[in-house]
Amino acid sequence: MEPEPESQGCAERPCLCGNDRFARRAGTENTARSAAALRFRAWHRRFRLNHVSSRLLEVKSVSFSYGSRSILSEISFHADEGEFVALLGINGSGKSTLLDVISGFRTPASGEVKLRGRAQPQWRRRELAQQVSHLPQSIHADLPFTAEQLVGMGRYPHTDRWFESGEDHRHIRAAMERTSCWTHRHRAFRSLSGGERQRVLVAACLAQDAVVMLLDEPSTFLDIEQQLHCFNILRDEAQAGKLCIAATHDLNLALTYCTRLIVLADGAVAYDLSTADAHQDKSWLRLFSKRLDMATTPTGAPWVWYQ
Numbered sequence: 001m002e003p004e005p006e007s008q009g010c011a012e013r014p015c016l017c018g019n020d021r022f023a024r025r026a027g028t029e030n031t032a033r034s035a036a037a038l039r040f041r042a043w044h045r046r047f048r049l050n051h052v053s054s055r056l057l058e059v060k061s062v063s064f065s066y067g068s069r070s071i072l073s074e075i076s077f078h079a080d081e082g083e084f085v086a087l088l089g090i091n092g093s094g095k096s097t098l099l100d101v102i103s104g105f106r107t108p109a110s111g112e113v114k115l116r117g118r119a120q121p122q123w124r125r126r127e128l129a130q131q132v133s134h135l136p137q138s139i140h141a142d143l144p145f146t147a148e149q150l151v152g153m154g155r156y157p158h159t160d161r162w163f164e165s166g167e168d169h170r171h172i173r174a175a176m177e178r179t180s181c182w183t184h185r186h187r188a189f190r191s192l193s194g195g196e197r198q199r200v201l202v203a204a205c206l207a208q209d210a211v212v213m214l215l216d217e218p219s220t221f222l223d224i225e226q227q228l229h230c231f232n233i234l235r236d237e238a239q240a241g242k243l244c245i246a247a248t249h250d251l252n253l254a255l256t257y258c259t260r261l262i263v264l265a266d267g268a269v270a271y272d273l274s275t276a277d278a279h280q281d282k283s284w285l286r287l288f289s290k291r292l293d294m295a296t297t298p299t300g301a302p303w304v305w306y307q
């Protein structure tokens with residue numbers, strides 16, 4: 001029997017043929033067993049690269065406690081490019097904590113977060129910041145920077161030590177124009193209104209140009225037009241190939257713009273469903289209030305209302 005060419009038999013599964021490079025590497029003693037083990041390891045590595053590593057974000061059995069108080073318990077889900085995930089849950093359900101864990105700001109007590117198949121602690125910080133941006137729920141508003149300087153901080157993972165490049169400036173300007181805050185660029189960040197500041201912070205995340213965007217209540221402080229604009233931008237980012245995960249309390253924004261809803265309750269994922277399924281099955285609404293119901297607008301869109 002002809003030895004099976006490596007490029008055919010071994011590429012997709014463990015190749016059981018003898019007399020190949022694995023047998024030669026294994027030497028003459030215990031040849032069959034050693035060669036099989038080498039073959040399996042090579043196949044497993046290729047399988048991981050081809051299948052597992054292509055997963056953009058994996059959250060695997062993540063648990064987290066503040067002191068003795070358990071907040072997240074065995075949270076698992078995965079998400080990929082092109083998704084816009086709404087992270088939902090009542091106050092204190094752990095949304096911000098989960099985003100902190102995914103971003104690497106907090107370390108889980110157990111479980112792990114993987115990015116492109118690689119466990120988060122194995123990423124160098126700068127590399128990780130090129131992949132993941134994070135808009136926290138609040139930041140100190142006393143920062144002595146202009147709006148443009150603050151957005152420029154989003155470029156730190158990409159710039160060399162001291163200088164911003166022309167490309168950095170293009171990203172900064174584009175991000176500030178998208179969130180309608182370019183006109184405020186020379187103003188002190190601390191002098192801006194709450195909504196103006198929020199637009200600057202969202203612009204900093206956009207300027208970072210990371211494939212995973214984590215946003216904790218991105219529409220906070222925004223007027224209605226700006227809320228729609230903000231979620232529209234995030235949907236565009238997802239459609240352009242990013243993964244956006246936004247914690248929000250606005251169920252209608254989530255239903256209108258997001259592709260998927262993950263609802264946290266009692267430290268666990270209570271619901272993980274596509275927005276289309278969320279239109280059909282209203283049971284998830286009960287976690288928020290018994291007074292909620294869902295109707296359909298004249299344009300056919302779902303609409304959550306309360307009585």
Ligand SMILES: Nc1ncnc2c1ncn2[C@@H]1O[C@H](COP(=O)(O)OP(=O)(O)OP(=O)(O)O)[C@@H](O)[C@H]1O
Nearest residue numbers: 066071089090091092093094095096097098137247
């Ligand atoms: N630094 C901390 N130390 C101790 N407990 C904390 C800390 N931060 C948050 N918690 C507690 O952990 C729980 C989860 O908080 P978290 O901010 O993650 O919830 P959330 O779902 O984002 O809430 P919200 O909708 O109110 O923003 C809350 O009960 C909160 O009081």
